[in-house]
Amino acid sequence: MVDPMTDLILPSNANYLNFQHRLPDKRLAPWVQCLWSIGGTGRLAEPRTEKFYPDAGASLSIRLTSSHPIITFCFNRHTLIETLDTTAPCLGIRFKAAGAHCLLGLLPEAFTDTHHRLDNELEPLSLQTSSLQRPRLQGLKPVVERLYQLDSQQGLRLLETWLLHRLESQPPSDSRITTIVQAIGELQLPPQQLGATLGFTRRTLERKLKREVGVTPGQLVAYSRLNRARHGLLETTLPLAEIALQCGYYDQAHFTHAFQSLAYETPAAYRKRKLSQIYKA
Structure with a gap:
């Protein structure tokens, strides 16, 4: 994975x-x-x-x-x-x-x-x-x-x-935030549920992530889905709809909109551009 x-x-x-x-x-x-x-x-x-x-x-x-x-x-x-x-x-x-x-x-x-x-x-x-x-x-x-x-x-x-x-x-004094960030990156559980397992309320988790990581829990999820989708687009020949479901998007339309809002190009355009660069290398 x-x-x-x-x-x-x-x-x-x-x-x-x-x-x-x-x-x-x-x-x-x-x-x-x-x-x-x-x-x-x-x-x-x-x-x-x-x-x-x-x-x-x-x-x-x-x-x-x-x-x-x-x-x-x-x-x-x-x-x-x-x-x-x-x-x-x-x-x-x-x-x-x-x-x-x-x-x-x-x-x-x-x-x-x-x-x-x-x-x-x-x-x-x-x-x-x-x-x-x-x-x-x-x-x-x-x-x-x-x-x-x-x-x-x-x-x-x-x-x-x-x-x-x-x-x-000066070793880090609190490893909980690192644990939560890694778990969010694996897209296994909602951030609030992960935070609760380590003693964070929803508000505390949001405040701590914003201070130490600079983003909200929702943004971390969006970044993790984007990176997973980028791997899927480059390393597989799966259709966009299947990659969308594997990465946690509702459907292909949601995938396209979310990907484009972060990457400034559609998933199809990203795949075409990157693969053409690889073949030219």
């Missing part, structure tokens, strides 16, 4: 992007989807665009330009269409929903849906003024400086080590 909160659908132009990824150490697996890198080819080529679909996760990206590193952070709550440049290497951490809060203490309310710059906010703790600067970001600045001397795989291992240090120094 596909777990839409953890399975990867690689970019259609992964080879062009020099895309590489590393699955996290099992101690980080509840909160981290993968560590990744792109670019570093040094070639001047036409920039390409790629869609990034909402799943309530978050991305920490470190672009190693020749003059200075550019560090950005983004919570993924809407489909983003981004132009990707391969001339300079870029490394990053892809957090699952609630992962950035549990490991780094970052709250979605402090960020917009576009990439938020962090490179000027990694000074010593005594000099920090921004609400984004938490003790768990300590140690990132020297890690970023070392990335310039490493290849992509070495860099990903270094980022993983930094996360493990953060986990050891």
Whole structure:
């Protein structure tokens, strides 16, 4: 069974992007989807665009330009269409929903849906003024400086080590929200029923998810259905009506409307576009 909160659908132009990824150490697996890198080819080529679909996760990206590193952070709550440049290497951490809060203490309310710059906010703790600067970001600045001397795989291992240090120094105090997010991703029970099993009232669950994940329980369900549908459209030849039922939509019309509202294209158009890219690769 596909777990839409953890399975990867690689970019259609992964080879062009020099895309590489590393699955996290099992101690980080509840909160981290993968560590990744792109670019570093040094070639001047036409920039390409790629869609990034909402799943309530978050991305920490470190672009190693020749003059200075550019560090950005983004919570993924809407489909983003981004132009990707391969001339300079870029490394990053892809957090699952609630992962950035549990490991780094970052709250979605402090960020917009576009990439938020962090490179000027990694000074010593005594000099920090921004609400984004938490003790768990300590140690990132020297890690970023070392990335310039490493290849992509070495860099990903270094980022993983930094996360493990953060986990050891300040382990998450409450694992219930992670458990609920994972269970919602599996689409087995309604969120309120899941919350009740762990001692949350409906209102408490909604408030806690909104604060730590940045979305409502209903949005998490919608994102999980979208990701499961994307896998079904690419990995099977099932008709749309059958995929709709397997993913929890009422019927094909409901599926088409819900998919288009999040992905900005119909399921049929998504399948045609992605499959044509695969065949051309």
